[in-house]
Amino acid sequence: MPTQSHPDSFKSLATLKSGSTTCQYFSLKALEKKPGDLSRLPFSLRILLENLLRHEDGRSVTADDIKFLAAWDPKAEPSREIAYMPARVLMQDFTGVPAIVDLAAMRDAMKTLGGDPEKINPLQPAELVIDHSVQVDEFGTLRAYDMNAALEFQRNRERYAFLKWGQSAFNNFSAVPPGMGICHQVNLEFLARVVFTTAPDASGKVWAYPDTLVGTDSHTTMVNGLGVLGWGVGGIEAEAAMLGQPVSMLVPQVVGFKLTGKLREGATATDLVLTVTQMLRKLGVVGKFVEFYGPGIAELPLADRATIANMAPEYGATCGIFPVDAETLRYLRLTGRSEEHIALVEAYLREQGLFHTKDAVEAEYSATISLDLATVEPSVAGPKRPQDRVLLSQAGANFKEQLPALLGPNGNKNEARQMVRWEGEGGTASASGDIGSSVGMAAAVVESPSVPVATLVEGALEAPHVSIRSRFGIDPDKYLDHGSIVIAAITSCTNTSNPSVMLAAGLLAKKAVEKGLKTPPWVKTSLAPGSRVVTDYYEKAGLMPYLDALRFQIVGYGCTTCIGNSGPLPTDVSKAIDDHGLVAVSVLSGNRNFEGRISPDVRANYLMSPPLVVAYALAGHIGHNFDTDPLGKGKDGKPVFLRDIWPTQQEIAQTVAASIDSEMFHKEYSTVSKGDQNWQGLKFPEGETYGWEQDSTYIRKAPYFDEMPATPAAVEDIHGARVLALLGDSVTTDHISPAGSIKLNGPAGKYLTDHGVKASDFNSYGSRRGNHEVMVRGTFANVRLRNKLAPGTEGGVTRLLPEGTGMSIYDASVEYAKRGTPLAILAGKEYGSGSSRDWAAKGPRLLGIRFVVAESYERIHRSNLVGMGILPLQFLPGQNTESLHLTGEEVFRVGEPGELRAMLDGKFANGRTITVFAESDKGKTTEFSATVRIDTPQEILYYQHGGILQYVLRQLAGKA
Structure with a gap:
């Protein structure tokens, strides 16, 4: 919430009374040169504008930042960085467990640096829903639920005890027990506030502001259907947000999606979202906001809006938001929110110009696209990608x-x-x-x-x-x-x-x-x-x-x-x-x-x-x-x-x-936090720092802060690098860090077997994300991965160079580490599409990968790479591994000596392209330019510190 030193440059502090509640808020009307002036802004940007107005401090957020967004040019290319401070963080257990592991490891590191471990603590609500660990072992019988629930608890007892420790050790952290539902639905039906209100502060004031969030699951966008602005980020970004770091982002372009008409007989909300996904993928909305508008909105119940918003990652957008309207209020009432809160939601949003009515002025958008709902036909999508829609008849x-x-x-x-x-x-x-x-x-x-x-x-x-x-x-x-x-x-x-x-x-x-x-x-x-x-x-x-x-x-x-x-x-x-x-x-x-x-x-x-x-x-x-x-x-x-x-x-x-x-x-929600008898009786350790068990195969101390100096070393040159994998288009985070079953004869399976784990107890990669030893061995271990360095194969295999010996990607990385050889990945379009999986960046970093060169990146994965200190480079338009005749067998160097360091120190004053040198075994050198995809000044700091968590830790310890 605003501090006492808030400059309030626009004299926007105001008071709202709704029922028995009197709230302080920052009024967007104070920014209007004339009434209704901000109606040209998309609803999503008005929410961001309020966020800046409320967090103005003259440093992270300046008056100029606020003026810039208020005067947003819909056609401008994103270039202005802003600091977004979400009201809360949402996690599910696959991504939440490693996030809490990182926070626990940061507490240990804070002690080592001479700081206060209690500073490693969420500063705003961090809510975790355990929903990703249940597996379909039993099916087709009346005992299926009971059997699967029992197996889930048996397999994941240690992880769940760790989360219960987290609830006791960290402030503002709560976990919804297993068996309650999927985190995005629990968010929609229970956790989402739409309008956030605080407890009375020291002066007795209650503050009101829009509910906003980031989540460690890419489908966090489902809550956009409720008019709540939020999107998926990597776990490392979410951890930084929990610790008070703003989300660094460029002011986005906003694509308006106009809906008209009504779904015809036989067409479903799923058919609609598959159609929307195909249309937006074809248009290209990666890194952009998508906002739905038009008369067709009134024909869509809230659940259908949430279905469309859910799949924003599939169509590539940062978010896919619907404005709050009368249907939103109806849904809040249906799902059991109090009448007093619903009244406050309506009063606050109407006062702020954030409540949509049928006579609302259409906003200006960077681009528009439209769909008549009556044209939607029954469809399926596959066999490999959500955007590949096929008519049911075909x-x-x-x-x-x-x-x-x-x-x-x-x-x-x-x-x-x-x-x-x-x-x-x-x-x-x-x-x-x-x-x-x-x-x-x-x-x-x-x-x-x-x-x-x-x-x-x-x-x-x-x-x-x-x-x-x-x-x-x-x-x-x-x-x-x-x-x-x-x-x-x-x-x-x-x-x-x-x-x-x-x-x-x-x-x-x-x-x-x-x-x-x-x-x-x-x-x-x-x-x-x-x-x-x-x-x-x-x-x-x-x-x-x-x-x-x-x-x-x-x-x-x-x-x-x-x-x-x-x-x-x-x-x-x-x-x-x-x-x-x-x-x-x-x-x-x-x-x-x-x-x-x-x-x-x-x-x-x-x-x-x-x-x-x-x-x-x-x-x-x-x-x-x-x-x-x-x-x-x-x-x-x-x-x-x-x-x-x-x-x-x-x-x-x-x-x-x-x-x-x-x-x-x-x-259902009156007892959502209690859990069953297994959860209630689960014993867990206590203390401000976690007691790591050396023989645990689920929870291991994260290694990212081992021997971390108090101040970062200068950015190192990258030379003598070998390619670990040469990949094609649409390589997903599932290819990089699979979430499913663990193969018995793979590196991760061998590790677990060596530690006395039976194959029947392997569980999944997703459930093992709290153990980096399993996860690094599972990196690039997807059974459908096709590495062009090992033609004719599927799975996590490569060739060790220059010998050409075939082996697992993990084993090759170990051998390269012995030789002191830095590693690289070459890839095609849409590298890192799919889930907001921080292990798709953590795993490569632990393998020794220093840089990636791809034709294009999905938003979250590119950010995650920077957050783990991996350099994302992008081929110039029209270039790729084929056009440059790269085989992946070359030895690579990024830039001239000291060039990358100078570029970052100068904040790309002389441009953001750098020359990459690839020398073949015959002595021929191929030179090509690549764009350095470190997109914001804040990301430069993260990379210079070796990653976002290292930066945050040093800052909290007073070393940055």
């Missing part, structure tokens, strides 16, 4: 076209098994147990007769999911083929709390069961709601038994399949895929479908709405044509088509209205 043809590129190194195993009858029938197990035609298709190819699917008997509920042969009497080797769907998951924050699509899935299941349809046994089905409220309204609507009947039992409340926690496939399904080199398929309602993310057994992944997930689960094959192919035979022996069971918009709307009420939210 999904099968798309997969067939993509198949050659999806085959792995052992794809030739399946030469005898070719997909046939793409124009023919589809089908699944009917009520009588017959196999539908798309299943019979595969059986015919291997010249084996169709056999009936065994009826699931009551005793099978107690049988372990070792194989579908033992449970159903089915040999998957006879029925699986390219395109077979082996995972169908209603998962992830994007859709799993949107009532319209969730109830649509339930209604579709009801009609399917009533017709007599079943899901094929090889489809691993799961339902992981984003909020416990979903179960409440499913039960009130009477839909849960029908989802159960199709084996869509609730498996947990958290981010499961979408984060890579899909769990193992039945062993015989997995073996059939491997034996025949099959390109198996997953369908999921999530937001991420990158290579190697969902399951190591699955090469093609398609995003879609929850009702389509159920439909494809019934079909059993991605080649199913819903227009022409029946899903199976009904009880009456007649074919059943998707159109026969698809719910109408009127049915969905009536079910939503009859099934959801405010009391559900009151009930």
Whole structure:
């Protein structure tokens, strides 16, 4: 909050009375030369402007900064740096555990530097929701939730005890226990304030201001649907924000997205967001704000807005925000916020010109794009990227076209098994147990007769999911083929709390069961709601038994399949895929479908709405044509088509209205912080510093501050560098730092085995992020990574140069470290797209990578690289590794001696391009210019200190 020394250059301090509350605030009207003058600014920039006005101190925020933003030029290229101070920080456990590990290590380092460890403490609310650790081990049975919850706690007890220590050791830090829902939905339904109010300060004043945040998950943007400005950052940036550091950013361009019309029958919010994602990726909005406006906004319920906002990382924007309006207030009331607070929200935002009405003046934007909602068609996206939208009617043809590129190194195993009858029938197990035609298709190819699917008997509920042969009497080797769907998951924050699509899935299941349809046994089905409220309204609507009947039992409340926690496939399904080199398929309602993310057994992944997930689960094959192919035979022996069971918009709307009420939210969130008996009884260490356990395989002291000098050394030249990996386009943070399963025979698996961990207890890379020894060994270990230095391979392998010896990337880095050889990465476009994963920068730094040269970067990853002291360089337009004939076998040098240091000391006064020299083994030197992507003056300081955390630590210790 403002200090007593706040200069208030614009005399903007004002008072607002709402009900029984009187608040102090900084009025945006004080900046207007005439009434309504700021209405030309997008809503998102008005929120940033208030942030600057409130934090004016003459140093980090000056009066000139405020004037500059108030006079924003929508067409100007971003060049002016501002300091943004979010009101709070949001974390989930995969990213939150390493963040708290870093803070704990910083307390130790502060002691070493002679400072006060208590200075390492969040200065504003830091809220963590444990939602990423539940895995789908058990599925398709009524005991699925209990089994998965028990396994989650068993595997993660040490991590959870560490978080409970964090709650006791740090001020302003709280954790929502596991099993409560996905962090973005908990944020939307409970944590978000929309307007923040403080406790009375020393003088008794209460301050009001817009709720803003940064989050350690890229989908933090979901809360933009509520009109709250926030976005994802790396964990290291979030830690700095917790410790009072402003988020350094350039004043962004803002793209206006105009919505008109209304969704037509059969189209869902998921179809809309896939369309928006494709449109904005094509336009190019990386590093920009996107703001939605137009009459179509009024046609979108809050949940649909949140769905669109959630996928801002997929369309590349920093945020995707909707303004606050009457629908926002309705949602706040539905989700149980107090009437007094809702009144304050409306009064404050109206006073500040931040409340949207239908007669509001349209703002000015850097660029605009528009969409008539009536043109949105049912769609899916895949098989590798969220922006690759495909019309539902063309999904099968798309997969067939993509198949050659999806085959792995052992794809030739399946030469005898070719997909046939793409124009023919589809089908699944009917009520009588017959196999539908798309299943019979595969059986015919291997010249084996169709056999009936065994009826699931009551005793099978107690049988372990070792194989579908033992449970159903089915040999998957006879029925699986390219395109077979082996995972169908209603998962992830994007859709799993949107009532319209969730109830649509339930209604579709009801009609399917009533017709007599079943899901094929090889489809691993799961339902992981984003909020416990979903179960409440499913039960009130009477839909849960029908989802159960199709084996869509609730498996947990958290981010499961979408984060890579899909769990193992039945062993015989997995073996059939491997034996025949099959390109198996997953369908999921999530937001991420990158290579190697969902399951190591699955090469093609398609995003879609929850009702389509159920439909494809019934079909059993991605080649199913819903227009022409029946899903199976009904009880009456007649074919059943998707159109026969698809719910109408009127049915969905009536079910939503009859099934959801405010009391559900009151009930679920009144005890959200208590957790179950396991959480309540969990013992944890105490003390201001953490007692590190040397034999722990989950929590290890972060090494970034080991032997750190009190003052930073001068920036070193980079010369004699070798390339560790030569990569193509769209390399994601999943490729760099996978979140899914840990391979037994990889470096991370060997480390865990050497430390006495059984393979069944490996858990996932995401859950092991508190142990740098595991994570550095998992860096670039994605099973689908293609390193051009090791052609013909997949996974984390490279060649040690100059010898050319093949080995794991980790083992090569160890050998290079022995030789004192700095390392580099060469990459193509969109390097580091995907999650806001700080380990995608931490891991490379620990491997010894000093710089990256890429054609372009995703926003968060570029920032993370700087935050870890890695130099991001960018090829000039039109240049890349191919045009420069770089093989990756060269020895690299960045700039002339002392040049990089001089550039940074001079704050790029003479330009930001530097020459890179690449010398081949034959003595030929290739020279090319690259742009130094250290984008702000603050980032220069971070890089000069070796990273953002080192800078913050020295500053807090009085050494910077």
